Amino acid sequence: MTITKSDLQPQFKFEVTAMPGGELAKRCFDCGSCTGVCPVSQAEAAFDPRRILHMIKMGLKDRLLDSEAIWYCSHCDTCAFVCPQGVQFSGVVDVLREMAIQQGYVDPAVFEQWGTGPCKATCPAHISIPGFIAAIAQGRYAEGLRLIKKEMPFPAICGRVCPHPCEGKCNRGKVDEPIAIEYLKRFLADADFSSEVRYVPEIEAKREExxxxxxxxxxxxxxxxxxxxxxxxxxxxxxxxxxxxxxxxxxxxxxxxxxxxxxxxxxxxxxxxxxxxxxxxxxxxxxxxxxxxxxxxxxxxxxxQALKIGIPGEDDFEEVIDCITFLRDINLGKPPAYKGRLVVLGGGNAAIDSARVAKRLWYDDVAIFYRRTREEMPASPWEVEEAIEEGIDLQFLTAPARILGSHGKISGLECMRMALVEADESGRRRPIPIEGSEFTVKADVVVVAIGQRxxxxxxxxxxxxxxxxxxxxxxxxxxxxxxxxxxxxxxxxxxxxxxxxxxxxxxxxxxxxxxxxxxxxxxxxxxxxxWKGVEFEPKDVERADRQPMLRLSVAERAGTFDEVDLGFNEQQASREADRCLRLCGIQKAKESNK
Ligand SMILES: Cc1cc2nc3c(=O)[nH]c(=O)nc-3n(C[C@H](O)[C@H](O)[C@H](O)COP(=O)(O)OP(=O)(O)OC[C@H]3O[C@@H](n4cnc5c(N)ncnc54)[C@H](O)[C@@H]3O)c2cc1C
Known part of the structure; x- marks a missing residue:
């Protein structure tokens, strides 16, 4: 569609700001940056963010609703990072879609779910992941960071500890490996730390409440x-x-x-x-x-508040400690003065963290006892891998029956071997003790890590x-x-x-x-x-290896709390960003929104 002269005579008399999206569109001065970067615009001639803003400014409501424009936006927010006026184009599209529903142009069911790249849909914070990856690919780090910070304040933290469900859904994973979204987020946040002026969002207004x-x-x-x-x-x-x-x-x-x-x-x-x-x-x-x-x-x-495991002896010894207290004391600079063999009970991230911390602090001999198998462990698989690398002894299908000791001094644990039967309400197979399988193990300290409330x-x-x-x-x-x-x-x-x-x-x-x-x-x-993540089968995409994260060697980690993951350098970040398919959103636009 092209704009003709007659289009320039608004069919409806709108104040620009009275039209939905008008407040945002008013800021547009037609520089065309959005259109230049919009991946949809590059693939679909019908779609042009700048022209849509233009039509809003002209009050061409009917033309807008009739045009293909609002169906194609995939909310990747790539446009937002280049706009010198900070127009969030996907915000404009949202109000247009809302308008289309209100005015009966479309069945509201069409927009019941908002289609976008599966990464953005899966992220609980709905970060504009394709947008910040595009920003990295163009070397626009500050803009990429701003896009993330619109949706969450902790990119450096989540770039390090997030279990990154987004990567599990990445369409690139169907070609070779998912984009390293977590590490790219960290890259942008770390770039902000080393910039002269750190990004602090603007305060919109002053309120008294x-x-x-x-x-x-x-x-x-x-x-x-x-x-x-x-x-x-x-x-x-x-x-x-x-x-x-x-x-x-x-x-x-x-x-x-x-x-x-x-x-x-x-x-x-x-x-x-x-x-x-x-x-x-x-x-x-x-x-x-x-x-x-x-x-x-x-x-x-x-x-x-840590949950108790509920076995005899749990409350009788000072050396039986819950993982929340154990980790908190260490993190607040008050490590307990224990010695000997330390056994952690549990299979989640807190259990793995307790074991790896203990290993770093004092213990040569650290074990984790878990009553199911590695497959059922709630801990992230990469955490389990690193714990094993660091020499933690993982004992599966093992459950404690009681804590052993005398005169207030712990000596060990009586344990039982377990077998797995049908799944319980958690969806994981349920462990049951094997009769006659009792055995004792030495332990000087027991850390209970079975959950908290x-x-x-x-x-x-x-x-x-x-x-x-x-x-x-x-x-x-x-x-x-x-x-x-x-x-x-x-x-x-x-x-x-x-x-x-x-x-x-x-x-x-x-x-x-x-x-x-x-x-x-x-x-x-x-x-x-x-949000609805659009799955599609990528075709004719060349394979390209995912950039590896540099890590401290196991020897370098021993006895220190130095960060294990060392981050991406600029070249790695750029290569990784280039692996993003970017077209996930467009597929959505055609298949799920139309
Ligand atoms: C060992 C461990 C490792 C983890 N690892 C990861 C990980 O790798 N990745 C990940 O995504 N998640 C991880 N988690 C989970 C994650 O940390 C939590 O889900 C998240 O911190 C919860 O955030 P929150 O703000 O709800 O509560 P919290 O982070 O628990 O914060 C609540 C705050 O409220 C304070 N508070 C409580 N009562 C009061 C009161 N009466 N008055 C004033 N203040 C009070 C507490 O002191 C605390 O500081 C981990 C958790 C644990 C225990």
Whole structure:
């Protein structure tokens, strides 16, 4: 479609800003950068971001709705990083689509799911992954970082510890190997650390309302970040002497250096957020007083109470310790003075972390006992691999029956061999003890790492907030709202133990809801529908090896907490970015949205 002279006479008299998308389109001065980088525009002549903005400015509503334009945008946000005016074109497309529905041009069911690249759809924070990868390919690191920071405040952290579900869905994986999305994210964040001026988002307006956040983990800090950008006065209350939650006192330093963690938290402080450390709600200030002082409250206290394994002897010895306390003490610089053989009980990431930390600190002889097999371990496979590399002894199908010892001194464990039968409600095969298989092993220290739950004692006086039988705060997964107006909850305290990126996603939703609540808007209005990742079979794509991550050798890791993964250099990042197919979104546009 070409614009003719008659098009320039608007058929409807619109104020540009009165038209949906007009506020954004008004900023456009027709430089054409968006069209230049848009992968859809390059493949589909019908699609041209600049022309769409132009039509909005001209008020050509009917032409817009009739045009192919709004069907093709794949929300990769590649345009957003080049726009000198910061127009988020996919935001424009969203309002156009909304308009198309409102005006009866399309059946709303067409847009029930928003199609995009499967990486972006799978990411709990819905980062514009194709967009930031395109930015890397063009050497525009600052713009790429800004795209990520629009969706989450912790690219350096998540570029190191995220279990990267996005990579599992990457269409490139059908050709050879998925794009190293996690490492590319880290690359951009690390480039920001070494730039002269670090990126701090602009604060949109100043608002008087005060918001309290309980807990400075990723959920709480993310909510603080977005609320501060909206201009609210935000105070985060944290009972520990450090900010970061489990990122600071759970995840070990060799996976997440503390200067990196603090550097990302510093940006949140730079936005004016006050983080009050060593300040426990329920002790230093009651929950009621907090509610009276603040217009909205976000509960994000995580899960810091370890579960007990429930075997005889568990409470009888000082050397039986839960992994949450064990890792927290070490991370806060108070390593316990144990000696001898250390056995960790459990199969999740916390078990692996406890074992690898113990090995680094003092122990030659560290073992993990897990009652299922390696296949069922909830720990990330690469963590298990690295633990084995570092000499941790993994014993599968082994469960403890009791802790042995006398006179307050532990001597070992009585264990049983297990067999796996049919799957339980978790979908994993259920372990049952093999009769007569008891055996004893030596142990001087036992670390119990079988899970954790929330400590909700600060709500103990009955504040009417609904709590589930699993001891999580009942919060709407879409809005983070609890049953009490003005009180929101999210992250591990609402979902049970999950991951950093899921806590981030929850914190982001909470911030959006709190913003709406304080403005008196419907908190459910405007929530984006589900993203749909478009799968397709790539054809005629040349194979290209995924860039390897450089790592410290096993010998170099011994006895230190130095970071194991060394990051991509510029050349590697550029090569890896070039492997991105970029066309996933276009496939979606044609197949799922039309
Ligand atoms: C050992 C370990 C390793 C992990 N490794 C990974 C990993 O590699 N990748 C990954 O994605 N996820 C990992 N996780 C999970 C991840 O860290 C959590 O899912 C995430 O931190 C949850 O975020 P959150 O903000 O909900 O809670 P948290 O991070 O737990 O933060 C909650 C904060 O609230 C504070 N608080 C609690 N009660 C109060 C109160 N009454 N007053 C004031 N403050 C309070 C706590 O001190 C804490 O700082 C790991 C977890 C553990 C335990």
């Amino acid at each position: 005060k918001v309290a956040i309980i807990g400075a983990g990723p959920a709480g800090l993310t909510a603080a970040y977005y609320l501060a950008i909206e201009g609210y006065r935000v105070t985060v209350f944290e009972r520990l002497p450090v900010a970061g939650g489990m990122m600071a006192v759970g995840i070990p330093e060799y996976r997440l250096p503390r200067n990196i963690l603090q550097a990302e938290i510093d940006v949140i402080r730079a936005l004016g957020v006050e983080i009050k450390l060593d300040f426990e709600i329920g002790k230093d200030l009651s929950f009621d007083d907090l509610r009276n002082d603040f217009q909205a409250v976000f509960i994000s206290v995580g899960c810091h 929330s400590d909700l004692s600060f709500l103990a006086n009955g504040h009417g907030i609904d709590v589930s039988p699993r001891n999580t705060v009942e919060a709407d997964p879409v809005t983070a709202a609890t049953n009490i107006a003005g009180i929101f909850a999210g992250g591990d305290v609402a979902s049970g133990p999950r991951t950093v990126v899921e806590a981030v996603a929850f914190g982001k939703k909470a911030a959006a809801s709190i913003n709406r609540y304080l403005k008196g808007d419907d908190i459910r209005a405007g929530y984006r529908k589900d």
